[in-house]
Amino acid sequence: MTLKPGDLLAAVQKDVRQARATIRARRSDLDETIAEAEAAVERAREEAAATSGPELVLEHWRRHAAEAAPGVASTPWDDWVVEPEPSDDEPSLYRVGSVEGGVPALVPLLDAGHLRVIGKDMATADAVVDSLLVRIVATARPGSVRISLYDPRRLGAGLGGFHALSRPGLLTVYGVEELKDLLGSLDRDIRRIQRDVLGGGHSSIAALAASTGRRPEPWQVVIVQSPVRGFRDDEVAHLESVMHAGAACGIHVICRDAPLADAPGIETVEIGEDGTVRTSMTGELRVTVEPPPANLVRDVCERAARWVGIERDPPRFAELVPHRFWGETSAPGVRAPIGEDVDRYEPVEVLLGDDPVHALVGGPPGSGKTNFLYALIGSLSARYSPSELEFYLLDFKEGVSFARLASGRTDKTWLPHARLIGVNINNDREFGLALLRFLGRELERRGAAAREHEVTKLEELRAVDPDGHWPRIVAVIDEFQVLIQQQDRITDESLYLLNDLARRGRSQGIHLVLASQNVGGVQALWGRGAILDQFTLRVALPKARRILADDNPAAQQVARFCAVVNSESGARQANRVARLPDAGAAGTFDVLQRELWQRRPEHLAPPQIFDGAHVPELTSVPSPPPGEGIVGQLIDLAGSAATVRFDRNPGRNLAVIGTRADEAYDVLSSAVMSLARGHAPGSAEFVLFEGEPNPQVARLARWLADEGHRVDLAAELPEPGDRQVPVYLALFAVDAATARSAPLRTAVRRLAEHGPDGQMHVLGWWRTVDRLRADVVERTGPVRTIDAWVALDVRDSELTSLPGGQLQHWSPRRRRALFYDQRAGNTPQPIIPFKVLSDTTSSTPEGM
Template identity: 25%
Template sequence: MARHVEDVIQQSLRSNHRNLFEYNAQAGPMAIPYRLVVWDQFPAGLDESSWQSLCSILASGGRCGVGVVLRLSQSTVWPSFADPNKLSEFGLHLEFSASQDVAYLRGDEFPGIPVRLADSPQSDRVKEIMECHLQDITEVGKVVVPFESIDVGAMDLQRASSAESLSIPIGISSAGRIQSLKLGVGTSQHVLIAGKTGSGKSSLLHTMITSAVRKYSPEALRLVLLDFKKGVEFQVYSESQLPHADVIGIESKREFGVSTLEYLDRIMHARGELFREMGVQDLASLARKAPSLKMPRILVVIDEFQELFVEDDKLSQQATMLMDRIVRQGRSFGMHLVLASQTLGGAYSLPRTTLAQMAVRIALQCDSSDAMLILSEDNTAAERLRHSGQAIYNESGGRIESNQGFQVAFQNKEQQMERLHSIPRSAIPHHPAINPLGRQVVFEGHRPAVWNQKIVDAALVQHRGKDSGVLAIVLGESVSIDPPVVKTIAKGAGRNCLVVGSEETIAASILACSAYGFLRGERTHDGQARRIILLNGAKPEDEALSRVIQSMSGSAHCEIASTRDLDRVMQQVHSELVRRLENPAEAYAPLLFCVANLARFRELRKSDDYAFGESSENAKPDAIFSELLRDGPSVGIHVWVWADGVGTVSRWISRQSLRDFEIRILTQMSSNDSNQLIDSNAANRLEPYVALLQDDVDGKPIKFRPFSVATLPATFED
């Protein structure tokens, strides 16, 4: 209560109001309730610390709306540190008669004036009053500041200039004025936010973003939004197609976060080159020298930023370096970083030297350790915040004299969506100093990637170069900000692909994408057409795989065979292999031989009773299969296999044949299985909807997100 009195004086009354009554008359939703401290049998239980706090409350509490009622015990001995005379300095002294029905005011001003007390209410009435009080008191601490109280008017929508700075309304201060987040002036360049679960941190971020895009146009402000926690907080900005947003990361992966920081670093470099050409030092100078050149500020919001540093690895080191560079150099280029987290403690985080550069601090409800980290060791005001959305704004690196209490403005999701949809649409700019990609990047880590044919085709063309005959297969969306992951496959031993994982939907997606990339190349080669021969091992319940195979069957370049056709198909492929091996100098169109669900083809299971070199008519399917793996890639016959687990791989494929699969794609599996396939446990750490590509040629593991089968094209024909 003594700290509450201090907070009211420092944050609310200040020198503007004589007492709480005057403050509440103007505070509106920020009004502070009166409090009453009652101590029965005083001074029982009193210690020296409590006595000091009580004296402080008695001295200043009346001004701050805090009253004290002490019922003195006649039998308790007063401790030596407490002076009974101190009490009479700050209040009335009532002395009851023996009958307890009359009390007398004692003191210099009231020499024994009798006071007759009202009758006590009946017990039922007391119970009724207390039940009503307990029911209503739960609502007392809930302070709601409507977003309308800080929103720009219709006439001012997106009319503010960001040339000199940003000023984003986020709530109402304890003094009853609009509290704005100010960036771009002095040391106020970057923001650090901390608040535990339920503190209103997400509400603050939504209020800040919504307020910013309603005040500033896309020409004045660009947004980069990354959310690393489990949830879809930023999905609302993707759904509303927010024109300000260049990057939106929902349940972002660490790789995507680091690549986004690299993207921002490229923008800073481009702005540096532009500023040198124009002879200016910062964004404000550029705006004054060339007002027609629209160069927006960039607000980078990263929620749960510490997820970037959960592992002490190369990604963490890159993130530390890039974020430190943005913090130190971003001010000149109009780039402002907002880092938010539930806690700032823990072993992995940004260096203290970097955090110290972030002068603006916003503290919501925190425990004591985080309260000291977000503000300072001698500033624990955040520990005393009591309700959701109550916060402290500090623009001096946490110094206690700069504390400004405020309440975050609130809007529900429906209201937010309505406001976002009311914003005028505009095209995404394409400029190396604004958005070098020329498009909005949306990463949704909580679900499979969405197929975008325009982007996929561009990636395939880029990897093929000028030679449309190059075999290139697209696998999925990159977990970074890069284009889709594409693997080019040239003739040569070992250039086969093995997909291992129990997720049938992922296998179906990779099969479809492989077929798409294969058939999107040059269809004919010296009069020969590219072909895909697929062994269909889909089970009745494999809906995704069946759907993909059905789509492939519509192509004249795809031959689909069932388990019953195995012998015939293997003989057919073997004859083609022999023909090519006998005439290696001839040019042949690529042939992709696919086995969908290896475990359904028992005849392909390895055995020791065959010998290479048998005639096509006598060779067994398993022998042909091994021969295809060994000799096929060198003559343009590449094998694509999906196996549902490492157990199937070990039973069907010999160790020698396994070496003929240089390209391996894994979904989540145990550490032992991962080590068996790629000599690394990397596949054990894969998240849902993520797969791992490893090519023995370069040994570099690449994570990617397979496309949702539901979004894939219905046909593979041009």
């Protein structure tokens, strides 16, 4: 059916008339309802006035004040204790004075809005602000309220009693020309909180705290005093925009004498010309302002400063230790408290499991990094038995931080959970690489077991293989940046292994804790974001750099004895500030270690120890098989011996190269003495040759004779030939003699080339590679007749003519050598020469 235009218009007009009639009817009903409600309220008021009396009305308001402003939020000054405890229930109103009858005059602020103080009576305005602030500081948890002051007229003197809060950073005073900086900082905080903290999920910080039970951001109270010239229009506009969005973000402004427009959420305190004070909440009732006593302000602020951590004693280490040792399982992960939350006074725990998996710890010297590691290791050790948790501990700095966890001269106890302790390894990056290789092999072993049992992670593996030994492994590497700070093979392989362990350690229960004084300087690590992405647990000590996110300045603000613990890769909203105990003082960790050591399983062996400052003894190494000489100790987890096998194959000779005479004599003597220990008396012969006189050679000859071996101190070298028993020719400083005698040089060359086939082996010391080549190479070319060598203070570029000399990167250092044996087929390896000959008057080699 088609309507004509006139018909359509008539229909619309009819609908409009009907709608108007309906609205009038509903409005009439609403007016009637409102009138009835107002009449009922009026009757109730009349009844209350007739039956209650003024005293009961006042009592009703007092009860309301006690509920909305509990404790010291509304208590008169005379009733305060010296150091009031924060209220368990956060107040919504705060007392600034009283009205007739002693009823508290209350104003809102935190999580409510802002305060505007109008009037020229500066003393009364100060009293209002001081009263409000002291009650806020007293009722809020210390550290949960930060105050900013812009007071260009008096340069901060208006809050003189509150300046104790400046020490822990709870009060910041802005200068005359810094209003723009203050408002800009508030702008950035508002945007950050809206984006990163609220994220569209909650309307305000207060709503978020009510939902989660945890407040992620402190309140900010901003006091703005008008300058003498007054506020400019742009400054007022900027201030109003901050106030509009700030309350939801926990930012509240107390503004004095600013021409602000009336707006919801702004409470006004108006001071009249005659000194009368009225507030928005009290209406026409006159308010008597009650300034706080100066000593009370001082006591409250001093207490808050102490409790934030500047002067308060840290928690005791004993508080981290459970009443029952080793009562928890590490199957789902390990967790332990390391300190106390500075805001909520509850334990702050560190978790290592499926998430977070690994931890990054940072802090400059003196910030408490080692103390934190002690707290972490001790707290975990007390909760998990050695069958549940194992530690591998390395310290690259020059010190003995972890040495206390091993058996010492006076304290024979050791931490039962420690399987490896490495100290003073700042010059032994190879040992750090050895640990990463071990962890890589353990990762593969666990992965193979998981595949065999058709599971994917350690918790499942432990469930299907309860009789297996599958503890969680926590590897703590202090000053780890030393391991990867050079551009060489060690750094390349270490980064590869770190990346592999960081990615796959989650599933197999292997966790890394990397600590550093300055992570920001580790360019190799920051260039590989995939590694850092796995270290979601971040612990930043005071003034730490590059540990937290770039927009998270908490480490620059945290007080001493504290640490920022963040399990979300350093994001600001995940900060928890923990006050740390003194875990290294006498009577703390040492007492715990002694108790745990006494509980250790009988079969448990002490940890492997590697001390970079310790020179190992040859007697600590088992005697090798016959024909095998020991030249030093490998830098590996087991402390294995570096050995050379002497048989009839060509090239089975040994060269020691370098100018450090004491170490050269030690290496040659170690090889000779270990060969002697492997052979029965009479089953080998030893020829000692001196290119330069040295009493150590004579002492070695006496020791060989005392052991029952045939020894010859020769002035000339024998001719090569087939011998019934092996003959070992130890040539000390041989290049000094061959430089004077061409026939002797020829004899050395012939022995090196033909001797091994007849069981005659050259073990010689040359000062340089060129002198070695001159003695054993007839023409130009590489050295082919000596395929095992030990280089002391020889640079890698000088070793290219030796077998394997093209395969290494070597930086010479004291009491370290580079060892290569072509028979083993490996790349050259650093070793620690044994110290076996003494400079004392003893007639026998040291340690033998």
